[in-house]
Amino acid sequence: MALCRPFALPRQLLRPVVRSSLGYNTEQRNSFATAVPPVTQDATSSKGPTAMVFLNMGGPSTTGEVEDFLSRLFADGDLIPLGRLQTYLGPLIAKRRTPKIQKQYADIGGGSPIRKWSEYQCQEMCKLLDKLNPESAPHKPYVAFRYAAPLTEEMYTQLLDDGFGRGKGGRAVAFTQYPQYSCSTTGSSLNELWKWRNRLEGKNANGSQDSTGTIQWSVIDRWPTHPGLVEAFAKNIEDQLKTYPEDKRNSVVLLFSAHSLPMSVVNRGDPYPAEVAATVHAVMQRLNFSNPYRLCWQSQVGPSAWLGAQTSDTVQEYVKRGQTDIVLVPIAFTSDHIETLYELDLEVMEEANSPGVKRAESLNGSPIFIQALADIAQEHLRKGEKCSRQMTLRCQGCKSDRCLEQKKFFAGEEASSLVV
Numbered sequence: 001m002a003l004c005r006p007f008a009l010p011r012q013l014l015r016p017v018v019r020s021s022l023g024y025n026t027e028q029r030n031s032f033a034t035a036v037p038p039v040t041q042d043a044t045s046s047k048g049p050t051a052m053v054f055l056n057m058g059g060p061s062t063t064g065e066v067e068d069f070l071s072r073l074f075a076d077g078d079l080i081p082l083g084r085l086q087t088y089l090g091p092l093i094a095k096r097r098t099p100k101i102q103k104q105y106a107d108i109g110g111g112s113p114i115r116k117w118s119e120y121q122c123q124e125m126c127k128l129l130d131k132l133n134p135e136s137a138p139h140k141p142y143v144a145f146r147y148a149a150p151l152t153e154e155m156y157t158q159l160l161d162d163g164f165g166r167g168k169g170g171r172a173v174a175f176t177q178y179p180q181y182s183c184s185t186t187g188s189s190l191n192e193l194w195k196w197r198n199r200l201e202g203k204n205a206n207g208s209q210d211s212t213g214t215i216q217w218s219v220i221d222r223w224p225t226h227p228g229l230v231e232a233f234a235k236n237i238e239d240q241l242k243t244y245p246e247d248k249r250n251s252v253v254l255l256f257s258a259h260s261l262p263m264s265v266v267n268r269g270d271p272y273p274a275e276v277a278a279t280v281h282a283v284m285q286r287l288n289f290s291n292p293y294r295l296c297w298q299s300q301v302g303p304s305a306w307l308g309a310q311t312s313d314t315v316q317e318y319v320k321r322g323q324t325d326i327v328l329v330p331i332a333f334t335s336d337h338i339e340t341l342y343e344l345d346l347e348v349m350e351e352a353n354s355p356g357v358k359r360a361e362s363l364n365g366s367p368i369f370i371q372a373l374a375d376i377a378q379e380h381l382r383k384g385e386k387c388s389r390q391m392t393l394r395c396q397g398c399k400s401d402r403c404l405e406q407k408k409f410f411a412g413e414e415a416s417s418l419v420v
């Protein structure tokens, strides 16, 4: 069980945290202030400072935040499409599920570690970036979660308070922390960012749409096969494989597990299943295909059809067939969260009831991973692109004007005509 394994947070993450009204802790704000004294975008000789904004779904840091978290999650039609009844059904489902989910968070230590990890990863990446890409330094770390604090609007307000926008311009990079793109995850976060950008910076005081002096956004929208990401996954898998006797090591099954999607989203043409498969293939290539492997999907909710095979069924089936040595590999998330610490460690592994069923460590504080983040960001900043070409193409079944307008905005003037 992961909770019995060493779950070593870096020491700075274990210090008491004091929240500010904006959702940032004072320690982090102080570290911003120390690293980056007043922002001076109007100093046109410099390309910095640059805001690096990590986008992710987030999670409740305490059990008291669970209901709000679930309410936002079930209200998001990009993630869980409930049709016209979304605004009615979403809160009902959230309320009904709250006690059960609160218990799950209590069982993993009282809250999700995703905020601590995201803030740590972003801060460490920015330190590396300052050295790798001094021309866009200083790089300032921000986190924007879709369903928990710090929410997108809190992050945006903080950016404005820190001296970005409001006539001064400045550059910000929205860096998705979902390596593989889905319209349910990265797409939803970008829709939210675009919404708040329009609310907080869309119009000038005189009502015009002139964007002079607003924050200039670009997006790192996917990185499923980046060599640093692949190396970080491969290293954690190798470390876990070493815990098996040498003569059995190559017959351990590697079970890559990613969050599932409703089939309605898959059939709309969402790129996520293909991109997750690309990550799996790249990791196996790096491991020289040393072990048999499968990709399976977890965390389905509700009665509608979801992409399978399910992770829990897969483990049970293999164990029943006598394949009792299995390493579970969370392949679509960059840190621990409820789906690893509770679902995989406390449900799937306990149900398997076999000591040979284990889990590879999540990326969390992996220095290889943090270096990869810095390399990805550096490449993006050097290229000066607004987003990937792939992001300009909407899903075949997409009927959403919001997706269309959001993509046009982030693609920028030059590439907005490519959005179809």
Ligand code: FES
Binding pocket: 183, 187, 268, 270, 393, 394, 395, 398, 399, 400, 403, 404
């Ligand atoms: Fe994929 Fe709109 S749902 S682009």
